[in-house]
Amino acid sequence: MSTSSRSRIAVNGYGVIGKRVADAVTQQNDMDLAGVSDVSADWRARMVTQKGYRLFGATDEHVRTMQNAGLDVAGALDDLLETADVVVDCTPKHVAAKNVELYRQKGIKFIVQGGEKHEVTGHSFVAEASYASAVGRDSTRVVSCNTTSMVRTLAALKHAGLLRRARGTLMRRATDPWESHLGGIMNTLAPEPEIPSHQGPDAQSVDPELDVVTMAVKVPETLAHLHYWAVQLTRPAEKDEVLDAFRTSPRIALIQMADGLTAINSVKELMADLGRPHDNLYEVALWSDMLKVEGDELFYAYMVDNQAIVIPETVDAIRALIGQVRDPHESIAKTNAALGIGAIFDALGGR
Amino acid sequence: MSTSSRSRIAVNGYGVIGKRVADAVTQQNDMDLAGVSDVSADWRARMVTQKGYRLFGATDEHVRTMQNAGLDVAGALDDLLETADVVVDCTPKHVAAKNVELYRQKGIKFIVQGGEKHEVTGHSFVAEASYASAVGRDSTRVVSCNTTSMVRTLAALKHAGLLRRARGTLMRRATDPWESHLGGIMNTLAPEPEIPSHQGPDAQSVDPELDVVTMAVKVPETLAHLHYWAVQLTRPAEKDEVLDAFRTSPRIALIQMADGLTAINSVKELMADLGRPHDNLYEVALWSDMLKVEGDELFYAYMVDNQAIVIPETVDAIRALIGQVRDPHESIAKTNAALGIGAIFDALGGR
Numbered sequence: 001m002s003t004s005s006r007s008r009i010a011v012n013g014y015g016v017i018g019k020r021v022a023d024a025v026t027q028q029n030d031m032d033l034a035g036v037s038d039v040s041a042d043w044r045a046r047m048v049t050q051k052g053y054r055l056f057g058a059t060d061e062h063v064r065t066m067q068n069a070g071l072d073v074a075g076a077l078d079d080l081l082e083t084a085d086v087v088v089d090c091t092p093k094h095v096a097a098k099n100v101e102l103y104r105q106k107g108i109k110f111i112v113q114g115g116e117k118h119e120v121t122g123h124s125f126v127a128e129a130s131y132a133s134a135v136g137r138d139s140t141r142v143v144s145c146n147t148t149s150m151v152r153t154l155a156a157l158k159h160a161g162l163l164r165r166a167r168g169t170l171m172r173r174a175t176d177p178w179e180s181h182l183g184g185i186m187n188t189l190a191p192e193p194e195i196p197s198h199q200g201p202d203a204q205s206v207d208p209e210l211d212v213v214t215m216a217v218k219v220p221e222t223l224a225h226l227h228y229w230a231v232q233l234t235r236p237a238e239k240d241e242v243l244d245a246f247r248t249s250p251r252i253a254l255i256q257m258a259d260g261l262t263a264i265n266s267v268k269e270l271m272a273d274l275g276r277p278h279d280n281l282y283e284v285a286l287w288s289d290m291l292k293v294e295g296d297e298l299f300y301a302y303m304v305d306n307q308a309i310v311i312p313e314t315v316d317a318i319r320a321l322i323g324q325v326r327d328p329h330e331s332i333a334k335t336n337a338a339l340g341i342g343a344i345f346d347a348l349g350g351r
Numbered sequence: 352m353s354t355s356s357r358s359r360i361a362v363n364g365y366g367v368i369g370k371r372v373a374d375a376v377t378q379q380n381d382m383d384l385a386g387v388s389d390v391s392a393d394w395r396a397r398m399v400t401q402k403g404y405r406l407f408g409a410t411d412e413h414v415r416t417m418q419n420a421g422l423d424v425a426g427a428l429d430d431l432l433e434t435a436d437v438v439v440d441c442t443p444k445h446v447a448a449k450n451v452e453l454y455r456q457k458g459i460k461f462i463v464q465g466g467e468k469h470e471v472t473g474h475s476f477v478a479e480a481s482y483a484s485a486v487g488r489d490s491t492r493v494v495s496c497n498t499t500s501m502v503r504t505l506a507a508l509k510h511a512g513l514l515r516r517a518r519g520t521l522m523r524r525a526t527d528p529w530e531s532h533l534g535g536i537m538n539t540l541a542p543e544p545e546i547p548s549h550q551g552p553d554a555q556s557v558d559p560e561l562d563v564v565t566m567a568v569k570v571p572e573t574l575a576h577l578h579y580w581a582v583q584l585t586r587p588a589e590k591d592e593v594l595d596a597f598r599t600s601p602r603i604a605l606i607q608m609a610d611g612l613t614a615i616n617s618v619k620e621l622m623a624d625l626g627r628p629h630d631n632l633y634e635v636a637l638w639s640d641m642l643k644v645e646g647d648e649l650f651y652a653y654m655v656d657n658q659a660i661v662i663p664e665t666v667d668a669i670r671a672l673i674g675q676v677r678d679p680h681e682s683i684a685k686t687n688a689a690l691g692i693g694a695i696f697d698a699l700g701g702r
Contacts, residue, residue: 167581171568185614187571187573188615189570189572189575189615190615191577191608191613191614191641191652193608193641194641195643195650195652213581213648215581217522219522220570220572221538221539221570221571222538223539223540224540226542228520228568230518262544263536263541263542264540264541290542290545291546292547294564297518297564299518301566301568
């Protein structure tokens with residue numbers, strides 16, 4: 001743990017998540033970005049130094065390649081880890097599992113992403129569900145975008161005493177916008193071969209009490225995921241009770257079809273209009289006018305920005321590991337204020 | 352009713368459905384195509400005469416436009432209706448409602464498509480569920496592609512005594528392939544504003560006993576719809592019992608991910624390889640290896656070719672109205688044999 005009041009954070013891997021984590025860390029008043037480590041020596045690495053962040057190579061060889069490309073390199077990952085209190089591993093899926101040995105050897109606290117198995121850290125993190133059990137730990141795993149959205153929404157229903165069981169269909173964006181030219185799918189739908197899909201059990205890694213089953217399908221778009229849910233409530237309820245339950249989470253944004261937000265691209269455009277970096281939608285954007293309660297059944301749909309939703313969770317996870325902020329709500333409020341979460345409600349005329 | 356053993360069928364509207372109905376009628380050994388009426392005088396009308404079908408203009412004005420375009424026109428819709436026993440209305444949504452008055456005036460039996468309201472004919476048709484109640488009627492309505500698929504599959508579960516209630520998420524193709532240059536959506540997902548979507552109540556117009564709720568979303572592809580279902584069974588069941596229930600319908604094709612049919616485009620390619628006209632998938636294509644039973648809950652997904660699934664139903668609806676074939680299974684078997692339904696199972700090595 002840092003002895004200063006500001007924690008020093010290393011980001012290992014400057015991809016879709018790493019770049020957003022680095023930016024978000026610099027927006028906090030209790031953290032500093034120690035630096036960023038990566039393997040690329042092209043435009044992506046150049047953006048690290050352009051932003052004034054310290055750039056490190058994953059290995060000495062990467063350092064040399066970066067230097068040959070004319071990049072200003074501060075050292076290798078090993079050096080970066082010496083100067084940081086927590087490292088956020090944002091390397092591609094399954095790569096982090098190999099880095100963990102290095103982190104343990106260095107005695108640095110670490111966070112892995114949802115692509116890694118729960119067992120890698122033994123703790124899975126969503127701020128509103130498992131911050132308390134992460135306080136002071138050596139490591140945690142910020143679960144995937146889909147799982148984060150599920151835990152946020154289902155935890156809100158659970159805390160209101162309304163959740164019996166949830167069955168969801170997940171439309172997954174095919175690939176990320178920045179690499180659409182490298183893959184993706186066109187004019188088709190590709191079901192995940194297994195039912196249930198892995199997201200249900202993954203949500204249970206955060207809250208084992210959740211009775212949840214998911215099915216998933218890859219769709220030919222790049223903007224965001226879209227989830228449809230059929231939920232069995234514990235009792236018949238009114239629509240307002242359900243909306244009130246969702247309103248207890250500051251990271252669930254209630255949006256409306258009637259407000260012109262009729263598709264996921266219009267929600268992204270709203271994020272751009274709000275001036276958010278990368279048009280990030282940090283919230284679960286849930287359509288309140290589409291939501292329907294029939295007796296003891298609840299039906300709703302929401303949008304998940306797979307590139308952005310885990311960013312506030314990651315900031316909270318850092319704070320939990322550092323251990324100076326023990327109250328989940330305090331950390332969540334700090335993060336939200338720093339990232340402008342809540343501004344969407346102002347923009348839409350309140351909740 | 353026709354006094355000959357072969358019925359004479361008129362098709363009014365030569366679009367996505369009309370062209371397929373016309374072709375399917377000519378493949379039956381108890382029907383003749385009296386002719387096709389349309390409003391276009393371009394390549395679409397030319398295909399009617401090219402195929403050797405008699406072409407009629409919707410009005411005298413359309414007849415003149417067609418003649419000016421050098422088309423060989425047999426007369427106007429009025430003339431066509433004089434020579435037919437049944438007219439299948441395949442005009443665009445809500446246009447048929449206006450044609451109905453003409454059909455009644457001419458005393459001709461008629462079929463409308465699923466875009467019209469149930470009240471237009473007072474009877475909604477899916478062969479495996481409501482053929483018997485259509486026998487000898489003056490008119491019926493062949494329900495939409497989505498509804499047809501739902502009734503086929505849910506009726507199979509119901510007949511096996513397994514269905515308690517069904518909750519489904521429907522991914523709807525954005526537009527048809529032939530008119531993708533005129534509209535559609537790109538790189539987004541557009542939820543239908545209302546939950547439940549209209550398909551659930553529509554299925555109840557065929558079988559009021561069905562306990563079904565649907566949610567729908569438009570997706571950026573043109574090939575087919577894809578449905579995901581979470582079904583509450585009447586009791587815990589084995590997977591084989593459920594598959595056996597689906598196998599009782601000759602219009603449900605069990606396909607497998609493990610057989611390489613991993614997305615909707617590969618299923619369409621199989622239809623092309625089978626030599627089907629327009630690559631038509633007349634069946635509900637349901638993934639048997641993806642299907643999951645957990646206690647008294649059932650989860651599965653299937654594909655619906657919105658351009659083709661109602662074609663065999665329409666042929667059966669014609670036969671039901673004519674009234675010579677009173678046994679649903681006899682008509683279904685005749686239609687299936689004529690259209691090659693069943694060949695998919697041979698192609699895939701049996702059921």
